[in-house]
Amino acid sequence: MKRGILCYLAQEEKDEEISYNLAELTELARNIDIEIRGCLLQHRRPDPNYLLGEGKVQELKERVEEENIEAVIFNLELSPRQILRLEEKLDKAEIWDRTQVILEIFRRRAHSREGKIQVELARLTYLYPRMLGLGEVLSRLGGGIGTRGPGETKLEVLRRSVRRRIYHLSRELEEIRRNREALRRRRVKNAVPVVALVGYTNAGKSTLLNALSLSGNKVLAEDRLFATLDPVSRRIRLPSGRQVLLTDTVGFIQHMPARLKEAFKATLEELASADLLLHVIDLTSPYMERQVAAVEGILQELDLAHRPLLKVYNKADKFTGMLPLDGLAISALHGTNLPVLLRRLEEELFPLKEATLWVPFTHLAELARARDRVEVVKERYMPQGVEVLLRGRPQDLEVLQARVKGEGEKRNS
Numbered sequence: 001m002k003r004g005i006l007c008y009l010a011q012e013e014k015d016e017e018i019s020y021n022l023a024e025l026t027e028l029a030r031n032i033d034i035e036i037r038g039c040l041l042q043h044r045r046p047d048p049n050y051l052l053g054e055g056k057v058q059e060l061k062e063r064v065e066e067e068n069i070e071a072v073i074f075n076l077e078l079s080p081r082q083i084l085r086l087e088e089k090l091d092k093a094e095i096w097d098r099t100q101v102i103l104e105i106f107r108r109r110a111h112s113r114e115g116k117i118q119v120e121l122a123r124l125t126y127l128y129p130r131m132l133g134l135g136e137v138l139s140r141l142g143g144g145i146g147t148r149g150p151g152e153t154k155l156e157v158l159r160r161s162v163r164r165r166i167y168h169l170s171r172e173l174e175e176i177r178r179n180r181e182a183l184r185r186r187r188v189k190n191a192v193p194v195v196a197l198v199g200y201t202n203a204g205k206s207t208l209l210n211a212l213s214l215s216g217n218k219v220l221a222e223d224r225l226f227a228t229l230d231p232v233s234r235r236i237r238l239p240s241g242r243q244v245l246l247t248d249t250v251g252f253i254q255h256m257p258a259r260l261k262e263a264f265k266a267t268l269e270e271l272a273s274a275d276l277l278l279h280v281i282d283l284t285s286p287y288m289e290r291q292v293a294a295v296e297g298i299l300q301e302l303d304l305a306h307r308p309l310l311k312v313y314n315k316a317d318k319f320t321g322m323l324p325l326d327g328l329a330i331s332a333l334h335g336t337n338l339p340v341l342l343r344r345l346e347e348e349l350f351p352l353k354e355a356t357l358w359v360p361f362t363h364l365a366e367l368a369r370a371r372d373r374v375e376v377v378k379e380r381y382m383p384q385g386v387e388v389l390l391r392g393r394p395q396d397l398e399v400l401q402a403r404v405k406g407e408g409e410k411r412n413s
């Protein structure tokens with residue numbers, strides 16, 4: 001593990017928010033093997049040269065030297081100029097900002113071709129504007145004071161190659177997506193309902209997928225941020241015996257860097273074709289509400305806020321407080337309450353329907369026989385028979401309807 005330090009520039013956020021952000025940033029850093037040894041906090045407007053104020057940067061420099069710090073992580077995105085100035089100031093330590101840290105985690109986790117392209121696109125679009133800052137370095141290397149010629153040419157070449165790479169990657173991504181679109185259309189034709197897992201990173205989505213899946217082919221679930229990047233689907237079986245698809249995708253995080261959101265947009269847009277969203281929430285997180293709000297914010301951005309959604313509160317095995325009432329408490333790890341969850345999924349995906357049926361007295365036996373599957377909500381007796389309002393699964397209603405009608409027609413003829 002590298003030794004690291006956090007630099008936090010606070011603006012309007014409250015103390016509680018700051019402590020959450022610091023804890024999260026420390027965890028993000030751990031995921032790229034940087035162990036945070038301390039933190040410098042400052043309330044002020046961003047400084048154009050160092051983000052923090054000059055005095056604070058001096059303090060940072062001393063700590064970096066005294067404590068042999070190898071990496072300095074800033075909570076806000078750094079401009080090209082700030083990166084350059086900070087590098088000059090702290091010549092030994094690596095300079096990171098939160099976006100870079102998240103990009104690096106994504107880079108390490110991407111396995112599929114699509115995942116890798118998405119991450120590289122996000123990295124290049126992050127880098128591209130920052131290459132302007134490089135111009136200064138290159139021209140300093142290339143020429144004397146006042147001459148920018150050689151440096152600028154080198155920079156132009158570099159920028160052009162980055163632009164070209166972005167273009168090619170976008171084309172390739174397009175191609176992969178077209179294929180996936182075709183796959184999805186086939187699924188729609190087969191009319192297999194799709195349930196999509198959503199939730200904050202590390203909430204337990206993949207663990208739940210594994211617990212419910214019919215296949216022994218397990219997906220990776222572990223105590224890491226963004227363990228899952230590539231979407232996967234598995235078949236699961238509902239209590240009625242029906243099978244549906246459950247899909248798992250990249251987890252959410254608050255203040256998701258814009259470029260990553262852009263790069264993963266298509267992956268996330270897949271959520272729009274789901275029949276039901278299953279929002280997995282980590283009950284044991286001290287910041288649960290903040291995480292729920294972050295997920296809901298992203299769903300809103302993706303225009304998914306009004307889709308059918310079921311909340312499940314996970315890790316109930318490790319939780320002793322009051323359970324929230326707006327969802328189902330489960331433990332994906334221990335399988336607690338999963339049968340109830342499956343029943344709820346069934347009710348959501350295959351809702352009961354109501355139908356009015358006219359049953360002649362001669363066919364009351366058919367109605368009686370169907371009573372264990374179909375509920376009679378209301379009945380109105382008339383001289384030749386009874387008009388009933390029924391509730392049940394569409395197919396059960398249809399069977400009853402056909403029997404009553406079929407028999408009736410036979411008699412009439």
Ligand SMILES: Nc1nc2c(ncn2[C@@H]2O[C@H](COP(=O)(O)OP(=O)(O)OP(=O)(O)O)[C@@H](O)[C@H]2O)c(=O)[nH]1
Pocket residue numbers: 199200201202203204205206207208220221222223224225226227228229250251252314315316317318330331332333334
């Ligand atoms: N105690 C407990 N731990 C759980 C439970 N479900 C998941 N975990 C643990 O939580 C950690 C994260 O689980 P994952 O399933 O990888 O979480 P995820 O939501 O898929 O995370 P990302 O893919 O990173 O977005 C793992 O260490 C799991 O073992 C649970 O019900 N109880």
Ligand SMILES: [Mg+2]
Pocket residue numbers: 205206207220221227228248
């Ligand atoms: Mg996962």
